[in-house]
Amino acid sequence: xxxxxxxxxxxxxxxxxxxxxxxxxxxxxxxxxxxxxxxxxxxxxxxxxxxxxxxxxxxxxxxxxxxxxxxxxxxxxxxxxxxxxxxxxxxxxxxxxxxxxxxxxxxxxxxxxxxxxxxxxxxxxxxxxxxxxxxxxxxxxxxxxxxxxxxxxxxxxxxxxxxxxxxxxxxxxxxxxxxxxxxxxxxxxxxxxxxxxxxxxxxxxxxxxxxxxxxxxxxxxxxxxxxxxxxxxxxxxxxxxxxxxxxxxxxxxxxxxxxxxxxxxxxxxxxxxxxxxxxxxxxxxxxxxxxxxxxxxxxxxxxxxxxxxxxxxxxxxxxxxxxxxxxxx
Amino acid sequence: xxxxxxxxxxxxxxxxxxxxxxxxxxxxxxxxxxxxxxxxxxxxxxxxxxxxxxxxxxxxxxxxxxxxxxxxxxxxxxxxxxxxxxxxxxxxxxxxxxxxxxxxxxxxxxxxxxxxxxxxxxxxxxxxxxxxxxxxxxxxxxxxxxxxxxxxxxxxxxxxxxxxxxxxxxxxxxxxxxxxxxxxxxxxxxxxxxxxxxxxxxxxxxxxxxxxxxxxxxxxxxxxxxxxxxxxxxxxxxxxxxxxxxxxxxxxxxxxxxxxxxxxxxxxxxxxxxxxxxxxxxxxxxxxxxxxxxxxxxxxxxxxxxxxxxxxxxxxxxxxxxxxxxxxxxxxxxxxxxxxxxxxxxxxxxxxxxxxxxxxxxxxxxxxxxxxxxxxxxxxxxxxxxxxxxxxxxxxxxxxxxxxxxxxxxxxxxxxxxxxxxxxxxxxxxxxxxxxxxxxxxxxxxxxxxxxxxxxxxxxxxxxxxxxxxxxxxxxxxxxxxxxxxxxxxxxxxxxxxxxxxxxxxxxxxxxxxxxxxxxxxxxxxxxxxxxxxxxxxxxxxxxxxxxxxxxxxxxxxxxxxxxxxxxxxxxxxxxxxxxxxxxxxxxxxxxxxxxxxxxxxxxxxxxxxxxxxxxxxxxxxxxxxxxxxxxxxxxxxxxxxxxxxxxxxxxxxxxxxxxxxxxxxxxx
Numbered sequence: 001x002x003x004x005x006x007x008x009x010x011x012x013x014x015x016x017x018x019x020x021x022x023x024x025x026x027x028x029x030x031x032x033x034x035x036x037x038x039x040x041x042x043x044x045x046x047x048x049x050x051x052x053x054x055x056x057x058x059x060x061x062x063x064x065x066x067x068x069x070x071x072x073x074x075x076x077x078x079x080x081x082x083x084x085x086x087x088x089x090x091x092x093x094x095x096x097x098x099x100x101x102x103x104x105x106x107x108x109x110x111x112x113x114x115x116x117x118x119x120x121x122x123x124x125x126x127x128x129x130x131x132x133x134x135x136x137x138x139x140x141x142x143x144x145x146x147x148x149x150x151x152x153x154x155x156x157x158x159x160x161x162x163x164x165x166x167x168x169x170x171x172x173x174x175x176x177x178x179x180x181x182x183x184x185x186x187x188x189x190x191x192x193x194x195x196x197x198x199x200x201x202x203x204x205x206x207x208x209x210x211x212x213x214x215x216x217x218x219x220x221x222x223x224x225x226x227x228x229x230x231x232x233x234x235x236x237x238x239x240x241x242x243x244x245x246x247x248x249x250x251x252x253x254x255x256x257x258x259x260x261x262x263x264x265x266x267x268x269x270x271x272x273x274x275x276x277x278x279x280x281x282x283x284x285x286x287x288x289x290x291x292x293x294x295x296x297x298x299x300x301x302x303x304x305x306x307x308x309x310x311x312x313x314x315x316x317x318x319x320x321x322x323x324x325x326x327x328x329x
Numbered sequence: 330x331x332x333x334x335x336x337x338x339x340x341x342x343x344x345x346x347x348x349x350x351x352x353x354x355x356x357x358x359x360x361x362x363x364x365x366x367x368x369x370x371x372x373x374x375x376x377x378x379x380x381x382x383x384x385x386x387x388x389x390x391x392x393x394x395x396x397x398x399x400x401x402x403x404x405x406x407x408x409x410x411x412x413x414x415x416x417x418x419x420x421x422x423x424x425x426x427x428x429x430x431x432x433x434x435x436x437x438x439x440x441x442x443x444x445x446x447x448x449x450x451x452x453x454x455x456x457x458x459x460x461x462x463x464x465x466x467x468x469x470x471x472x473x474x475x476x477x478x479x480x481x482x483x484x485x486x487x488x489x490x491x492x493x494x495x496x497x498x499x500x501x502x503x504x505x506x507x508x509x510x511x512x513x514x515x516x517x518x519x520x521x522x523x524x525x526x527x528x529x530x531x532x533x534x535x536x537x538x539x540x541x542x543x544x545x546x547x548x549x550x551x552x553x554x555x556x557x558x559x560x561x562x563x564x565x566x567x568x569x570x571x572x573x574x575x576x577x578x579x580x581x582x583x584x585x586x587x588x589x590x591x592x593x594x595x596x597x598x599x600x601x602x603x604x605x606x607x608x609x610x611x612x613x614x615x616x617x618x619x620x621x622x623x624x625x626x627x628x629x630x631x632x633x634x635x636x637x638x639x640x641x642x643x644x645x646x647x648x649x650x651x652x653x654x655x656x657x658x659x660x661x662x663x664x665x666x667x668x669x670x671x672x673x674x675x676x677x678x679x680x681x682x683x684x685x686x687x688x689x690x691x692x693x694x695x696x697x698x699x700x701x702x703x704x705x706x707x708x709x710x711x712x713x714x715x716x717x718x719x720x721x722x723x724x725x726x727x728x729x730x731x732x733x734x735x736x737x738x739x740x741x742x743x744x745x746x747x748x749x750x751x752x753x754x755x756x757x758x759x760x761x762x763x764x765x766x767x768x769x770x771x772x773x774x775x776x777x778x779x780x781x782x783x784x785x786x787x788x789x790x791x792x793x794x795x796x797x798x799x800x801x802x803x804x805x806x807x808x809x810x811x812x813x814x815x816x817x818x819x820x821x822x823x824x825x826x827x828x829x830x831x832x833x834x835x836x837x838x839x840x841x842x843x844x845x846x847x848x849x850x851x852x853x854x855x856x857x858x859x860x861x862x863x864x865x866x867x868x869x870x871x872x873x874x875x876x877x878x879x880x881x882x883x884x885x886x887x888x889x890x891x892x893x894x895x896x897x898x899x900x901x902x903x904x905x906x907x908x909x910x911x912x913x914x915x916x917x918x919x920x921x922x923x924x925x926x927x928x929x930x931x932x933x934x935x936x937x938x939x940x941x942x943x944x945x946x947x948x949x950x951x952x953x954x955x956x957x958x959x960x961x962x963x964x965x966x967x968x969x970x971x972x973x974x975x976x977x978x979x980x981x982x983x984x985x986x987x988x989x990x991x992x993x994x995x996x997x998x
Contacts, residue, residue: 039441042442060860061464065451072500118486133486133492
């Protein structure tokens, strides 16, 4: 079916809407493609029958009516094409997601002229979820989701903007060039061994010792490897399951999450375990740092720090064993 | 094939289903009178069901239910019409199936298909009725259908209903020029490619091929149009407008029919001394008969017709659609004398002639010097005796001529023509009865004459040596004081023929008459320009454009050129997206243009304030206006935003601002 756009090899033959220096792609005349839809074909078939019938019965009124509908179809075809012409397309990457989730992109469609652009759709995986109208001189955003399979930077390699305005008889579409990316964090493992609290840093400062460990932070579900001393046995006796009492405090523990301290069959599994450890550490509000071969993210705390560490892991290239972020800077 | 799930964007909304149902109902209503009641019953049942199912969706039948309903629908249509053939049967079957589609509207795609088929339903209806009102009505239905398609497509913003209607109307208006070009220039077929079988017509009114007492007086009560005539030469007087139709030779004393001789094809006897022919164009309503009406004696023969020996115009096929033909007729003429067989056919006498009829004819024969004298004696008889001309003739028994002549003496034209012809035959003068129409109402609005069924008439032609067949109208001989105008005005209303004199002093009656004339001229224009537009008209259009030699190829080329030209104009005018200009910006640009004209051009690096101060320095006389402008413009443009009040103030400021060139040197004024 032609509704589904052609395979990638073929689609590379199509002209794409080039991006200007300001990151905005403006749809030009030679980049708009148009074909009839299935409704358009059945419309044409019905018209053909009407035409033959009216001609045969020499029924001028029937002919007039048929010609009217045919003209409407033809005018509508031009409306479809013009509806896409001249719109501006800008794409922004969405917030980071974990692999296995859905990476989102914000496609901002602008209409600079006086005309409202009706029925603009941005299909994701060939299915449009939403159809919007962009008033003249204004812009609207469509969020497109893509499955994030692998960690790293997810690019939107094919962006199609389409319309079937006004009568759904024709579909006009264009391919837009974009380099928008969304960061995909590694998929965290189901569970990971507790990182060795002291292992990372032998010169751990005494000041940072266990001063605050007696501050009760709250309960958390039991994970493999938790110390039996931390289990809330009273809660267990009340049949509330295995719950771990978390202790910490302003100063908490220092945790080093270290590539070399985790055993895993391959690098990706190792990264996945490290991700889980990072998340656990973030949840425990501990001060934590990340050590990868060739990279070290120092001790820190808070969301921003956690995101920085996750980004390190997401972009970590273990074959090269160095850090793309550092290389870039 | 894996089962596909419908994405939510493709699932129809309830209002859309309702809209489609109502549209289909609206498109079906005008068709209902043309179909049998069983079809309407089935359709009505399904409509009710569908509307109920909008409220209670559980009522939608499943796949098996649909199969059963389809079988019922097919069986209903087939049993009602006893088969597939005929337009009504086809239309009935199509409508039944289309309405069934309402039960299966899972995806928007289904609604789109059903909406498209409403267009087909409209075209089907035009096979039954081609009135302009129906066309306008179905046109409105079609635009509403387009609006539904727009709405189904979605993406219309906050007010989808209004937006959809607006878009549908806009697209329709833009399609009109293209429609006209296609209609004017698209090649037509001159003969049908196939026949679906024709329906037996339900009682087309009009003159039939026979004459019985009461036949015409019944017809006269019908005010329907028979044909329209547009005279190209000055029209003759109303009492000269005898439109000839069938000629009847044979009678059994009660009923007149054509007779075998008359049908024998042969060359028509040429008219002699036919002078001052009358040129006109006649548009005949469908009659399902073969005769074409023509003013008294046709001189020319239109295409697809021929002339019989007794000067009837016969078409080769029955007239089932309005037929337009141009004619040339003579009012003063002499026909050739018939041969022996023709003379004998005009003298055939029925068996039930009574003794007193014979005596009356013999009486006239003995008084008259020649045949024409005898004819005049007969006419005088009708004038002198107490014969009444009335629509309310008493019923006559087995021998109507005798009863009418000697007892009732009240009758309509068929009584007069029939008995007069028999009397002439008894007196030895060959005669025949002619059916047709007399007169016609001039329509000053449309510039043509309307001839109605109420103008139907019967008269007599007698054979006179040296003159050939001569028209004699015994009805006209009746004394005017014995014409029963009362019954005519009561029964015919304002549509009475010229034979009755009706009072129309009433202002309301006159107004009604004028409105009727106007409506008829609109109808005539519709008939001429839309329904009757044919290949000949296209070719004459080509000739007018001096492309007549190219014929069909010229038409096709002209179609292509005109179509692309029209399309480009429509697109240029309506589809270009104009750049959006801020209204304030536009006023500022105008101010700058005005100042540039007096040599104070704004430099690219100047903002409004800088520019203003330079103007102030160079031309202190312009400073007040420019200052006032800038004090309004700058805050509105860069500050709190535009407000229509400010825009209006700026507009009036700029409009009144006509800076003159300094030091009196004015280039132009």
